[in-house]
Amino acid sequence: MTHPDTVTWLQERTALSILSAPALSAISQVIEEKIVPANERFVVEDTPPAGLYILKQGRLEANRNNQSAQVWALSLLPGSTLHLQELLLDQPAQRTVVTLSECKLWFVSAGPFRELMTQYPEITQAFSQQLAQELAQLSSQLNYEQERQTALRPYLVPKAKRGVVGKSRYAMRLRQQIKQATEDRRSVVIFGEPGLEKDNIAGLIHFGSACRREPMIKVNCGVLQTSGAELFGRAGGKPGLLEWLGEGTLLFNNIQELPSELRPQIKELLETGTYKLVGGASHSALNSRARIIIISEKNFPDIERLTSHLIKVPPLRVRKADISAQVDYYISLFCQKKHISKPKLTPEALRRLQAYDFPSNLRELENLVERALVQSGGAKELTEEIVWPAQTKKKQFRVNLLNAYPRLRHFLRSPWWPDRINNWFILPAYTLVVAVLFLGPQNRAENFGLNLFWAWWWPLILLGFPFVGRLWCAVCPFMIYGEITQKLSLWLFPRQLKTWPRHEAEQWGGWFLFSLFALIFLWEELWNLENTAYLSACLLLLITAGAMIFSAIFERRFWCRYLCPIGGMNGLFAKLSMTELRAQQGTCSAECTTYQCYKGGPQKGEGLETGGCPLYSHPAQLEDNRDCVLCMTCLKACPHRSVEFNLRPPGIELWTTHTPRLYEVALLLLLLGGVFLHRLPQLQSWLNLSLDGSEFWVHLGLSVAALTLPAGIPFLAYGLMRLIHLFFPKNPKPKPFFELAYGYLPLVLGANLAHYLRLGLGEAGRILPVGFATFGLNTQGVPVVVAHPAVIAFLQGTTLIAAVLLSVVLTQKIARQPVRAILPQHIAAVVLAAGLWVLIVS
Numbered sequence: 001m002t003h004p005d006t007v008t009w010l011q012e013r014t015a016l017s018i019l020s021a022p023a024l025s026a027i028s029q030v031i032e033e034k035i036v037p038a039n040e041r042f043v044v045e046d047t048p049p050a051g052l053y054i055l056k057q058g059r060l061e062a063n064r065n066n067q068s069a070q071v072w073a074l075s076l077l078p079g080s081t082l083h084l085q086e087l088l089l090d091q092p093a094q095r096t097v098v099t100l101s102e103c104k105l106w107f108v109s110a111g112p113f114r115e116l117m118t119q120y121p122e123i124t125q126a127f128s129q130q131l132a133q134e135l136a137q138l139s140s141q142l143n144y145e146q147e148r149q150t151a152l153r154p155y156l157v158p159k160a161k162r163g164v165v166g167k168s169r170y171a172m173r174l175r176q177q178i179k180q181a182t183e184d185r186r187s188v189v190i191f192g193e194p195g196l197e198k199d200n201i202a203g204l205i206h207f208g209s210a211c212r213r214e215p216m217i218k219v220n221c222g223v224l225q226t227s228g229a230e231l232f233g234r235a236g237g238k239p240g241l242l243e244w245l246g247e248g249t250l251l252f253n254n255i256q257e258l259p260s261e262l263r264p265q266i267k268e269l270l271e272t273g274t275y276k277l278v279g280g281a282s283h284s285a286l287n288s289r290a291r292i293i294i295i296s297e298k299n300f301p302d303i304e305r306l307t308s309h310l311i312k313v314p315p316l317r318v319r320k321a322d323i324s325a326q327v328d329y330y331i332s333l334f335c336q337k338k339h340i341s342k343p344k345l346t347p348e349a350l351r352r353l354q355a356y357d358f359p360s361n362l363r364e365l366e367n368l369v370e371r372a373l374v375q376s377g378g379a380k381e382l383t384e385e386i387v388w389p390a391q392t393k394k395k396q397f398r399v400n401l402l403n404a405y406p407r408l409r410h411f412l413r414s415p416w417w418p419d420r421i422n423n424w425f426i427l428p429a430y431t432l433v434v435a436v437l438f439l440g441p442q443n444r445a446e447n448f449g450l451n452l453f454w455a456w457w458w459p460l461i462l463l464g465f466p467f468v469g470r471l472w473c474a475v476c477p478f479m480i481y482g483e484i485t486q487k488l489s490l491w492l493f494p495r496q497l498k499t500w501p502r503h504e505a506e507q508w509g510g511w512f513l514f515s516l517f518a519l520i521f522l523w524e525e526l527w528n529l530e531n532t533a534y535l536s537a538c539l540l541l542l543i544t545a546g547a548m549i550f551s552a553i554f555e556r557r558f559w560c561r562y563l564c565p566i567g568g569m570n571g572l573f574a575k576l577s578m579t580e581l582r583a584q585q586g587t588c589s590a591e592c593t594t595y596q597c598y599k600g601g602p603q604k605g606e607g608l609e610t611g612g613c614p615l616y617s618h619p620a621q622l623e624d625n626r627d628c629v630l631c632m633t634c635l636k637a638c639p640h641r642s643v644e645f646n647l648r649p650p651g652i653e654l655w656t657t658h659t660p661r662l663y664e665v666a667l668l669l670l671l672l673g674g675v676f677l678h679r680l681p682q683l684q685s686w687l688n689l690s691l692d693g694s695e696f697w698v699h700l701g702l703s704v705a706a707l708t709l710p711a712g713i714p715f716l717a718y719g720l721m722r723l724i725h726l727f728f729p730k731n732p733k734p735k736p737f738f739e740l741a742y743g744y745l746p747l748v749l750g751a752n753l754a755h756y757l758r759l760g761l762g763e764a765g766r767i768l769p770v771g772f773a774t775f776g777l778n779t780q781g782v783p784v785v786v787a788h789p790a791v792i793a794f795l796q797g798t799t800l801i802a803a804v805l806l807s808v809v810l811t812q813k814i815a816r817q818p819v820r821a822i823l824p825q826h827i828a829a830v831v832l833a834a835g836l837w838v839l840i841v842s
Helices: 003-013 021-029 085-089 111-118 121-155 170-184 198-207 242-244 261-272 319-337 347-354 361-376 407-413 416-440 447-468 470-475 477-492 502-526 533-553 558-563 565-578 585-590 633-635 662-678 678-686 696-727 735-762 765-773 788-813 817-842
Strands: 034-037 041-045 050-055 060-064 072-076 096-099 103-109 190-191 216-220 249-253 291-296 309-312 580-584 643-647
Touching: 003 034, 041 735, 050 085, 050 111, 085 111, 085 121, 096 190, 103 111, 111 319, 121 216, 121 242, 170 198, 170 309, 170 477, 190 198, 198 216, 198 249, 198 291, 216 242, 242 249, 319 347, 319 361, 347 735, 361 678, 407 416, 407 633, 416 447, 416 470, 416 477, 416 533, 447 470, 447 533, 447 565, 447 735, 447 765, 470 477, 470 565, 477 533, 477 558, 502 533, 502 558, 502 565, 502 662, 502 696, 533 558, 558 565, 565 735, 580 585, 633 643, 662 678, 662 696, 662 735, 662 817, 678 696, 678 817, 696 817, 735 765, 735 788, 735 817, 788 817
Parallel strands: 190 291, 190 309, 216 249, 249 291
Antiparallel strands: 034 103, 041 096, 050 103, 060 072, 060 096, 580 643
């Protein structure tokens, strides 16, 4: 290129055009041409400039990386000059320059250019004046931006927190609606219930649009000035947010709280895109360049018709399929934040979450997951015991006995309950009874161990269920030996006890204890355990052995919760109790961070040092009495006085929060058959059966029949209800059998109690002479206290009548249907009670 052409190009294409022709001619004479390949860094920041660069062809990128500022890049096109300011002011290079493509550069070395600056002073003067103007303009822009940032900062939304999680059709439709809203700048209404993170959806729309670099502000409508000055600005005063915002996005949060005085102005803004300054002329309207997004929890048709996009965010209760993914996302967020390993959510816990409606939606679910992770203490699984949503039923008709009787709280928190009672009394007494059963006389008339077991323990524990539920398990000698075995084995062989195989235990544990109970019933009948001391001792030792073996393998009381046959019966009948152990969920959620009642831990405030709940049950998540043994570990550990021991309507959980289980229904029917089995001679006489029960196989067949056939009556009654509904569709469809079957529970408890009343009132009072006879002492003159047979029969009959009436009432509560719809089940209860009356009372 000739010198005239070079001068012309410099005049037309570069910032040097302000110089005179002689100066440009002088510069053109010292220009050198350089070819720089693509992706090469030929200028480094903070180094002395080699000279003046002028980009002739190609593309450059100038980057600046300052420790006190963020990294930013500037793309340079042909005609751009580099290092002009640095050479004029004798500064180092301000940017690192990289070629984006092969570039042709004109280059003037620093030495010759400085000589030209001396020879042509206009170069320094012209560019100094230009730099001063640019500096003034930049300073003005900086002041404006500072004022703008100051005005917008309290309202700025920095970024969207997360996308839409889940693969349900609701989640996919929501993502599609968000994508459509990002493709233009028209106004949007986001409608939905509280807790759905609608402001985050607004953030996704803004930051996913082409104007993502513009600011986004959120204005809470409930705190806006009724004059609107904060939003629109005041004539002759400070600008409003709309002016400061420019082409950004304005988010109105909770439009239902907007002052009524501002509603017409907001409608005008949506409809025309204009607004008026407060105190200004009524005819002078200003144009708004901002995009408007509105969040609402109520329908406003007059506002919705003025917007272009309406996004209805579905509540979490209709997105049950997304709960698993949402929980996994929250777990990942929390674990990354705390730098801990990610646990897995068990299927049982997921089912519990999916059974809950989450009135506070995603916000409630996130808080629940975070609480469960804190409570888990680094466990590999989040189980249903720690993933507990708020109670779905109100705590009606409850009286906290711990507040009503402070001495009761003091006793239950003391070392006496249950540790000292177990160690000082139950443990030696149980050991003595088992020894007497083995070594003493083998019939019930001469062995006080048999008397205690059959005439005292059985009636008392059955009487206790309606009052104190599963209290026996707190002082159970089986688990006392189990805990001793656990501690001794850890001392001899230090190791980590195995965690519970919860999924398998929930699936098969109930059927295991059902089978064990069935075998015990048959053993009791076929080998006459009631009158054979050493066999009764073997039964006790077998159950104790199970507790000891599983305590040596698994942590805490795995046997007690899942496998113990006595524990299974206790948990079933405890549902009828008039007392319960629970906790205040609000207190547990808001104040507790250690969850020592569940995990165990050191002393904290009022809370004592404990090893945690032996059954891995949190008192705030309990919905029935099945998994609480009233050991009061949680009461001792709680520093917030959240744990309650409530007086309540008996069995209220069965028609409120109860979850039916098939194996429990099977156990219920087994316990009903057990009463008929205990009365096998009377049953044979009633049915006029002349079978020889002395033969083993005949006896076994009769026993199995007596144990199983009574269960057929409830099944027949349920089948009749289904037939009635089939032929008379107007009759309500009955609930599933395994739900309605719990209505027989009072009858089963009453039947067992009526059976054992004969022993409790007829033989328990002979404990002193039987005790004397056990050790070969003279029994003459030893007092005996027994009830008259007529009194026993009266109490047995009264028990059966009360039991059948309570079964009818409970069935009605569970079914919530007219009497005619479940009349066959009521008749079945009466028929069973009549049969029991014939066998027990008559």
